[in-house]
Amino acid sequence: MATKLKPVDVVTVGVGLTGTILAKELTDSGLNVVGLERGGWRDTHPDFDMPHAHDELRYAQRHELMQDLSRETITFRNAIADTALPMRQMGSFLPGEGVGGAAVHWNGVTWRFLPWDFETRSRTLARYGRDQLAEDCTSQDWGVTYDELEPHFDRFEYLYGICGKAGNLKGQVQPGGNPFEGPRSREYPNPPMKTSHAGALYGKAARELGYHPFPAPSANMTRPYTNPYGVSLGACVYCGYCERFGCEMGAKASPQTTVLPVLMQNNNYELRTLANVLRVNLDSEKKRAVSVTYVDSRGREFEQPADLVLLTSYVFSNVRLMLLSGIGKPYDPAANAGVVGRNYAYQTTSAVTAFFEDKLFNQFMGAGALSTMIDDLDGDNFDHAGLGFIGGGWVGAASAGARPIDFHPVPSGTPRWGAEWKKAAARYYNRAFGITCHGSCQSYRTNHFDLDPTYRDAYGQPLLRMTFDFHPNEYRMSDYLTKKAVEIAKATGASRVNAAPRTGKYSIVPYQSTHNTGGAVMGADPATSAVNKYLQSWDVHNVFVIGASAFPQNGGYNPTGTVGALTFHALQAIKARYLKQPEPLA
Amino acid sequence: MKESSGRRRFLKSAAAMGAAALPASALAADPKMDHGAHAAPKRAAPSQARPYMFLSQTEVAFLDAAVSHLIPKDDLGPGAKEAGVTYFIDQQLFGGYGTMAKKYTQGPWPEGTPQQGYQSPLTPAAVYRAGIRDTNEYCKKTYGKAFDGLTRAQQDEVLKGLDGGKIELEQVRSQFFFNMLLNNTVEGFFADPVYGGNRDKAGWKLVGFPGVAAVYTTFIEKHNVPYRAQPVSIADITGKIAQVDEHGHAIHVMLDDKAGA
Numbered sequence: 001m002a003t004k005l006k007p008v009d010v011v012t013v014g015v016g017l018t019g020t021i022l023a024k025e026l027t028d029s030g031l032n033v034v035g036l037e038r039g040g041w042r043d044t045h046p047d048f049d050m051p052h053a054h055d056e057l058r059y060a061q062r063h064e065l066m067q068d069l070s071r072e073t074i075t076f077r078n079a080i081a082d083t084a085l086p087m088r089q090m091g092s093f094l095p096g097e098g099v100g101g102a103a104v105h106w107n108g109v110t111w112r113f114l115p116w117d118f119e120t121r122s123r124t125l126a127r128y129g130r131d132q133l134a135e136d137c138t139s140q141d142w143g144v145t146y147d148e149l150e151p152h153f154d155r156f157e158y159l160y161g162i163c164g165k166a167g168n169l170k171g172q173v174q175p176g177g178n179p180f181e182g183p184r185s186r187e188y189p190n191p192p193m194k195t196s197h198a199g200a201l202y203g204k205a206a207r208e209l210g211y212h213p214f215p216a217p218s219a220n221m222t223r224p225y226t227n228p229y230g231v232s233l234g235a236c237v238y239c240g241y242c243e244r245f246g247c248e249m250g251a252k253a254s255p256q257t258t259v260l261p262v263l264m265q266n267n268n269y270e271l272r273t274l275a276n277v278l279r280v281n282l283d284s285e286k287k288r289a290v291s292v293t294y295v296d297s298r299g300r301e302f303e304q305p306a307d308l309v310l311l312t313s314y315v316f317s318n319v320r321l322m323l324l325s326g327i328g329k330p331y332d333p334a335a336n337a338g339v340v341g342r343n344y345a346y347q348t349t350s351a352v353t354a355f356f357e358d359k360l361f362n363q364f365m366g367a368g369a370l371s372t373m374i375d376d377l378d379g380d381n382f383d384h385a386g387l388g389f390i391g392g393g394w395v396g397a398a399s400a401g402a403r404p405i406d407f408h409p410v411p412s413g414t415p416r417w418g419a420e421w422k423k424a425a426a427r428y429y430n431r432a433f434g435i436t437c438h439g440s441c442q443s444y445r446t447n448h449f450d451l452d453p454t455y456r457d458a459y460g461q462p463l464l465r466m467t468f469d470f471h472p473n474e475y476r477m478s479d480y481l482t483k484k485a486v487e488i489a490k491a492t493g494a495s496r497v498n499a500a501p502r503t504g505k506y507s508i509v510p511y512q513s514t515h516n517t518g519g520a521v522m523g524a525d526p527a528t529s530a531v532n533k534y535l536q537s538w539d540v541h542n543v544f545v546i547g548a549s550a551f552p553q554n555g556g557y558n559p560t561g562t563v564g565a566l567t568f569h570a571l572q573a574i575k576a577r578y579l580k581q582p583e584p585l586a
Numbered sequence: 587m588k589e590s591s592g593r594r595r596f597l598k599s600a601a602a603m604g605a606a607a608l609p610a611s612a613l614a615a616d617p618k619m620d621h622g623a624h625a626a627p628k629r630a631a632p633s634q635a636r637p638y639m640f641l642s643q644t645e646v647a648f649l650d651a652a653v654s655h656l657i658p659k660d661d662l663g664p665g666a667k668e669a670g671v672t673y674f675i676d677q678q679l680f681g682g683y684g685t686m687a688k689k690y691t692q693g694p695w696p697e698g699t700p701q702q703g704y705q706s707p708l709t710p711a712a713v714y715r716a717g718i719r720d721t722n723e724y725c726k727k728t729y730g731k732a733f734d735g736l737t738r739a740q741q742d743e744v745l746k747g748l749d750g751g752k753i754e755l756e757q758v759r760s761q762f763f764f765n766m767l768l769n770n771t772v773e774g775f776f777a778d779p780v781y782g783g784n785r786d787k788a789g790w791k792l793v794g795f796p797g798v799a800a801v802y803t804t805f806i807e808k809h810n811v812p813y814r815a816q817p818v819s820i821a822d823i824t825g826k827i828a829q830v831d832e833h834g835h836a837i838h839v840m841l842d843d844k845a846g847a
Contacts, residue, residue: 007655018671041772041781043676048740049833049834050798050823050830050833050835051820051824051830051834051836052820054778054798054799054820055780055820056776056777056778056780057773057778057781061773061777062683062686062688068688068689069688069689069690070686070687070688070690073690076701076702076703077702078699082699083696083698085696085698085705086690086692087690087703088689088690088691088703088704088705089686089689089690089703089704091703120708138639148846194803194806194807195807196806196809197809197810200809234801236802236803237799237801237802237803237833238801238802238806239799239800239801240799240802241799248833248834249833254622265635283842302672320635328847359810360810360811360812362802362811362812362813363806364795364799365799365802365805365806365813366798366802370806398797398808402795403776403795404789404793404795405772405773405776405777405778405788408772408776408793416749417656417657417745417749417767417768417771418655418656418658419658421657422657422658422660422662422665422792423660425792425793426662426792426793429793429794429795430793430794430812454694455692456692492650497836504700507700507701507703508702508748509700509701509703510705581665
């Protein structure tokens with residue numbers, strides 16, 4: 001029997017990037033906010049202290065900072081006709097767990113999606129006509145435009161101290177930045193990162209081929225920075241331990257280094273860790289959330305009443321909690337009806353490796369977002385007429401740390417083990433770098449989430465089931481990008497080039513990207529979206545679902561910048577309108 | 587360097603009595619222990635000083651032989667066996683990795699598609715136990731001896747048969763077992779020496795990885811310049827053998843003054 005707790009104004013389910021920003025702003029507005037987090041507390045000190053912070057096996061291979069799959073995972077299948085089986089160990093993506101969520105172990109690449117991304121369907125139809133889109137493609141407009149989000153991108157970038165060079169200031173293209181980006185109202189708060197040898201060589205080759213290289217927008221601080229909340233971050237030392245690690249310098253923007261130090265000072269904020277939310281409880285008409293039920297680390301069940309429930313977890317948990325709680329109509333791919341679980345999308349990645357005989361790269365130095373990139377081949381930045389696909393991706397050479405368990409490239413044709421492998425690994429460890437093609441992924445009728453009929457979590461609740469495979473549009477797009485990346489690799493003077501284009505069915509085994517999107521997508525039409533343009537549930541108006549779960553399809557960009565912008569966009573609507581008059585906002 | 591099995595047995599029992607049951611990190615922190623064959627004569631070489639927690643003697647013999655093929659000792663330096671990879675695997679199998687502590691272990695357990703990944707009802711520890719036993723059975727049937735008693739050429743043939751799936755094992759899929767062994771061997775060769783492998787930082791020295799990082803803010807802009815540092819492990823720092831800066835980053839000792847930071 002659940003113990004009923006004293007009502008509060010707001011509950012956030014999840015205390016990561018979105019949950020901390022919302023809690024900070026709403027407690028500042030005078031509301032009582034409770035943050036429920038299934039994982040534990042962690043902070044720069046002592047959790048990411050040296051020298052243990054630089055332990056590749058513990059963090060990168062054994063996933064110290066990530067979700068405990070023994071308690072909860074997802075199930076996966078390629079197609080509706082298959083039987084989904086549980087993801088028993090981490091592979092393709094790495095959801096976080098604990099305070100700060102995945103924003104603790106991210107790399108820090110912080111893009112804005114293109115204006116085009118928010119209007120994918122209407123702009124594609126206008127420029128190319130209906131035939132450019134696959135029959136079963138369910139990509140759509142977001143219901144919000146880049147111009148509406150621009151002030152919120154700006155707020156997020158200044159909060160997280162993003163380092164970069166503007167490529168478009170109020171419509172004026174700026175030298176040194178990304179000329180394809182949407183217009184920004186002001187320069188980045190911090191200058192871009194330094195350039196590694198790999199980045200310099202890649203940038204030179206790309207420029208000679210007519211592309212427009214620039215330093216990646218980074219959440220690894222290029223200098224000490226104090227954000228608008230008054231929280232200070234340290235400067236990055238290019239140690240090469242970002243992705244999958246916490247930062248010992250407090251130099252990677254995360255909830256811990258940007259928001260929590262001030263949020264935790266607010267007396268009207270209460271954080272409850274190791275609190276696993278089972279469901280959101282609705283009123284009898286299913287129009288309003290009344291409380292959330294959770295189990296704590298001692299097995300006690302609590303019911304926490306709240307006026308406003310913010311789902312601020314990773315994509316999977318946001319969608320699953322909606323399905324478990326009966327918020328919105330579950331998506332049915334057979335009927336192509338319902339919305340919750342619809343339009344799951346991913347990232348279409350491929351890789352090229354450039355090998356050299358006469359150059360050294362010291363790729364063990366670097367930072368998560370230290371990369372030289374081109375955006376010429378992303379979104380609709382190039383003419384797709386006759387190409388047979390839409391979308392694209394950034395193509396870049398990263399120096400994000402070369403920890404040797406994971407990074408020991410050998411030329412194609414080298415045996416997987418034995419003396420020849422050893423010789424090649426020794427020779428090329430410091431004489432190679434990778435080029436990433438970070439492609440978009442459209443949404444399709446069959447790619448979706450629902451509840452698994454067989455497998456359950458530690459609390460006896462059904463796991464989330466993922467049905468996903470890449471479609472011809474994505475293979476063609478990825479093939480196009482990969483060929484361009486090979487051309488650039490050859491132009492760097494590489495002696496050999498490995499290309500790993502996207503082939504075969506999507507597999508959950510090799511790591512690809514923790515950029516899962518959709519399932520509770522936003523839009524202007526309640527028939528095709530689970531939340532409105534303010535990320536408010538169409539059906540249960542005091543529930544907002546914040547995160548990349550709202551992306552109707554995935555752009556060719558890392559999602560965090562856009563997640564941050566959507567957070568501030570939703571927040572503004574909550575503060576300016578919803579709190580004054582709690583009702584559907586659209 | 588070959589140890590008699592009698593000596594190994596002695597050390598095992600010494601370990602059981604606690605005499606040699608030092609944590610791996612404490613041993614790695616001792617500079618005298620960091621040089622394998624050059625260790626002080628009265629002390630055991632590290633491979634045998636460290637007590638195995640999970641593997642039987644038969645399994646140790648199998649893995650010592652197998653990993654010496656996967657990453658062989660050659661003129662480039664020590665191989666996986668010399669780097670203590672068998673001990674690393676033992677420690678991993680004994681711990682959370684071997685028991686799938688953070689992995690989903692509820693059934694049912696259909697085999698699934700390759701795209702669905704690990705679907706074995708066996709933990710990694712059980713995979714090794716079954717895989718080693720089955721492979722030894724195969725070797726005895728085919729060659730009349732267990733794997734560690736075969737010639738190098740025969741061993742190579744068996745490993746290739748497992749890798750390519752040509753040898754069928756009874757309890758586990760051969761490629762599943764082989765891939766796990768290969769992955770763990772690479773891990774043990776390159777992981778921080780606190781885990782018992784990468785002894786004397788053999789893996790790091792092979793490729794030129796400096797281990798725990800220094801501050802690279804300046805050097806990142808020195809393009810095409812070699813950075814030859816004496817690698818630093820976690821235990822070098824906790825044992826106060828390596829110097830650190832105020833944030834705890836290693837202050838690397840350069841191997842070559844001309845390339846110094």
